[in-house]
Amino acid sequence: MNEERILKVLLAPHISEKAALLADTREQYVFKVVSTATKPEVKQAVESLFDVKVQSVNMINIKGKRKVFKGRQGQRNGVRKAVVRLASGQEIDFAAAE
Template sequence: MMTAMTKTQDRLLQVILAPQITEKATYIADKHQQIAFIVRTDATKPEIKAAVELVFKVEVEKVSTINVGGKTKRAGKSMGKRKDWKKAYVSLKPGQEINFAAAE
């Protein structure tokens, strides 16, 4: 029988899908001390904050989210669309740092 604690913990572990490592994300990480993550489309800001704190053992100051529309693509005559996804910028409290090599 699952308790409420393990259910919420399982949910939090599924919220973060991957860190987003792009030129823009690296620039923002250096300049504004924010880390970009690809998260589930149904994730809320409090869930994202709790998930980052649980997984990386850091203190989160603020979470900003962006809904990104999937691109329309074409293969010959047929048109298709990629899935919509959600990005979260996580601001850490001063002195906090995420080391992705140690987290795995």
């Protein structure tokens, strides 16, 4: 995989209470990724950008909700998330990564 694709796979870390709990207890981190991303691409991107060893990657597809605004139906955008488990003893510090 080329360097350009690696930089475009990860969109942002997903920050929530559940994601923070996973990071603290299970050494798992949640990222928003592009809809075409695969597990090997996410693994390679996290390992190269954050200099850590990835143990496993799980992917989640969240469908967009249907909403009605002023009588018109619409649909919010869906999102694809990756739950990345790191090798034991490793962690990602998002504040220091930038």
